[in-house]
Amino acid sequence: MFKWLHPLAKPETLYHFCGRLFPWLMLSAVSILLFGNIWGLVFAPPDYQQFDTVRIIYIHVPAALLSMSTYTMMAIAAFIALVWQVKVAQWSVLAIAPIGAVFTAISLLTGMAWGKPMWGTWWEWDARLTSQLILLFLYLGVIALYGAFSDRQTGGKVASLLALIGIVNVPIIHFSVEWWNTLHQGASITKFDSPSVHPSMLWPLLISLLGFYLLMLALVCLRLRTAILEHEQHRPWVRATLGGH
Amino acid sequence: MQFDSFSDFLAMGGYGFFIWLAYGLTYGLLIGLVGYCFWEMKAFHQSFRQKLARAQRIKQYQETEHP
Numbered sequence: 481m482f483k484w485l486h487p488l489a490k491p492e493t494l495y496h497f498c499g500r501l502f503p504w505l506m507l508s509a510v511s512i513l514l515f516g517n518i519w520g521l522v523f524a525p526p527d528y529q530q531f532d533t534v535r536i537i538y539i540h541v542p543a544a545l546l547s548m549s550t551y552t553m554m555a556i557a558a559f560i561a562l563v564w565q566v567k568v569a570q571w572s573v574l575a576i577a578p579i580g581a582v583f584t585a586i587s588l589l590t591g592m593a594w595g596k597p598m599w600g601t602w603w604e605w606d607a608r609l610t611s612q613l614i615l616l617f618l619y620l621g622v623i624a625l626y627g628a629f630s631d632r633q634t635g636g637k638v639a640s641l642l643a644l645i646g647i648v649n650v651p652i653i654h655f656s657v658e659w660w661n662t663l664h665q666g667a668s669i670t671k672f673d674s675p676s677v678h679p680s681m682l683w684p685l686l687i688s689l690l691g692f693y694l695l696m697l698a699l700v701c702l703r704l705r706t707a708i709l710e711h712e713q714h715r716p717w718v719r720a721t722l723g724g725h
Numbered sequence: 726m727q728f729d730s731f732s733d734f735l736a737m738g739g740y741g742f743f744i745w746l747a748y749g750l751t752y753g754l755l756i757g758l759v760g761y762c763f764w765e766m767k768a769f770h771q772s773f774r775q776k777l778a779r780a781q782r783i784k785q786y787q788e789t790e791h792p
Contacts (some may be wrong), residue, residue: 517748521748522726522727522728522734523726523727524727525727526727526738527735531738531739531740532737532738532739532740532744533737533740533743533744536743536747536748539747539748539749539751540747543751567746578758578761579758582754582755582757582758585754586750586751586754586755589747589750589751589754590747590750590751592752593743593744593746593747594743594747596743597740597743610783626729695755695759699759699762702762702763702766703762703765705766706762706765706766706769709769709770709773710769713773718773719777722770722773722777723774723777
């Protein structure tokens with residue numbers, strides 16, 4: 481596996497690899513996401529307690545899960561960047577951060593729009609909501625720290641460090657519903673032994689989740705390509721790739 | 726199909742406002758993000774080509790005026 485992975489540390493190879501993946505990821509992301517969401521909005525049954533508001537689940541849960549797995553991905557890239565000094569790993573940290581921030585914002589906003597009719601409040605300072613808000617600040621902190629240094633190398637290092645330290649928040653978010661009393665309900669699909677969601681709702685949810693996942697990967701590919709070009713613009717291969725047409 | 730008519734679908738059993746607010750914000754943010762990522766790529770391509778063309782013009786000028 482490492483024999484296959486290793487060439488991707490070379491910026492030029494990674495640029496072309498992402499370029500080949502991108503159209504397929506983007507196309508499948510859009511179609512699968514729309515398919516899952518339309519299924520959830522039109523064909524899935526309403527909940528017996530939450531009625532039609534349960535349809536928010538098809539964007540809320542995928543966005544929330546993605547906000548955490550995107551963060552994990554960013555922290556792994558930060559670890560590789562700090563320990564093995566892989567340039568492209570450091571660039572990916574910054575390529576991933578804004579994407580994760582948007583997913584986190586989506587999970588918070590959809591949660592608010594769901595909380596108002598079901599809990600009677602837009603916001604509550606409880607464990608799950610607060611730790612998720614901290615995740616948003618961590619993403620924004622990574623972006624801001626990088627921008628605060630005039631030297632991109634130093635900025636990248638410091639931002640990677642914050643990204644890595646911030647990973648402690650991910651298990652806190654996940655277990656917050658068990659460790660503290662909270663308005664938020666417990667996990668429903670991540671307990672694999674006995675998923676507590678009926679298949680008529682679980683399928684559109686899983687399909688929406690796959691759509692979100694593919695969209696995240698597609699956007700990471702796209703942003704990483706831009707980052708690689710920006711950092712490598714004085715190299716001959718960039719001129720050969722972009723100057724030709 | 727869970728709804729009898731299109732207005733039924735929009736009403737969402739009385740919770741239409743919250744559901745369409747959630748979906749509207751989500752798709753607004755997602756479309757904004759995708760648009761931003763594409764714009765970023767395009768903007769770099771454009772500035773890079775401009776820089777390249779400028780370097781070429783300078784080189785040409787130097788070659789013709791001062792042989």
